[in-house]
Amino acid sequence: MFGNPALVAVAHGSRDPRSAATVAALVDEVRRERPGLDVRLSFLDLSAPRLPEVLDAVAADGHRSAVVVPLLLGHAFHASVDVPGAVTQAAARLPGLDITISPVLGGHTGLATAALRRLAAVAGPLNDRGLGVVLAAIGSSHPPANAAVGDVVAGWTRRFGWHGGSAAFATTTPSVPEAVAALRARGAERVVVGQWILAPGLLPDRIVRDATAAAAPVAGPLGPDPDVARAILARYDSRAVPAFAHDLTA
Template sequence: MTPRITGRPGSRLRLVAPDGGRRPAPTLVLVAHGSRDPRALATVTALAERVREQRPGLAVRLGHIELNEPLLTDTLAAQPSGRAVLVPLLLGRGRHVKRDLPAAAAGAPHLDVGAAAPLGPHPLLAEALHTRLVEAGWPPRPLGTAARRRHAVVLAAAGSRDPESAADTEAAAALLAERLGVPVVAAYAAPTAACARTVPEAIGALAGRGRTRTAVAAYFTAPGRFATQSADAAPWIAAAPLGAHPSLARLVLHRYDQACGTPSLAEQRRPTAV
């Protein structure tokens, strides 16, 4: 069962200043990867607007790691002094989460910067992936026994050299399989040693097991080269990327609320007194 997440702050204690007054909520900075595909910027901009709709009054900004403006470093530089929480629109752990976000925060010493966990894996992503599959032609009702033997899904992701990123994608595939009741195999548009299975290889393996209705689910936040490449390999239907799905906006706010209760990146780097 998908956990109920309302989008309301999980705790009000963090909004209380030491003198008892009310502190302003940290600015939520959405961190997108960036893409040369013009649809990507439009998609993450729409997602930012949906987040604002779900949490009126919360300051929401957008920054990109590369390829698109505004760059994250510029977004942080333009932010007045205060607190900010980086929420990566990334679906697993990897170099961008572990290195690029802390580096950007270190380059903004005028800010108290925290970082949220990546979006995935999470049941809300499985919910959004299911919606996108149905939009592409997946049966909207639960499959019968005979249909379950024919159907399968390839969860197409970008790929990473980080084994933890691969583990996160595999966990996301398991959540989607639990929701759909059919096999879901994770595969990668840019294979590495940690993420070796390509989308065509996964499709071929499923076909060898008698899966004649294999769909490709796009485990991407926004359109781009890898999402298009994965969709082109689909033998049946290919779903659109997650985009500005309402569940994605809810998950962004959930990660933000979680991060508001954890130490900032600067505090995490500070040596512990002995």
């Protein structure tokens, strides 16, 4: 028997093997941050192992509880439908396993720390008032998820005093070229593109191509960053507290 719940990280999945490899490296970083914690990687689609298989294995290995942590940067369809649906089915199949779902990673300060580190690597000092920053994400059919990306870059713009900041998306508007052109038209002396994306893949490649075509330096995705790993653990802890309390009183 295990005292603490297993941490089951679930990513979207991709046909691009770089995506799964990057997420696996991130999960390895989580294990380094919390030695002894049973941390497992799963995917919703396109990559293996899938979330139902991993939850089955967690139960078979003797765990009584698990916390599913969605490796998602916004709360949209995957967070509100796909993950809860898979967990509900697993809970019906595994009555001896108590499964809870944590909030998505979006909103944790570790993501901003990692993204700004990536941005500074291509932009240089961030306290440049002539700077325009495009924060690029995949994009969602759920408008609040897209608006949240705009809120992130707006907060950075106020913090650093940039000339301007804008969200852009690979699958909806504004596109990266549109956002870059708009910032230049408003007088930004130079424009750089950051990625509000966890791992490389086919759609992130589109962002890189568009930024390069617009002659705007582009930062890398968040990747296996220690601050992102800490964000994952913080989301886990927010749902695992009852189990930890139980251990302390056992």
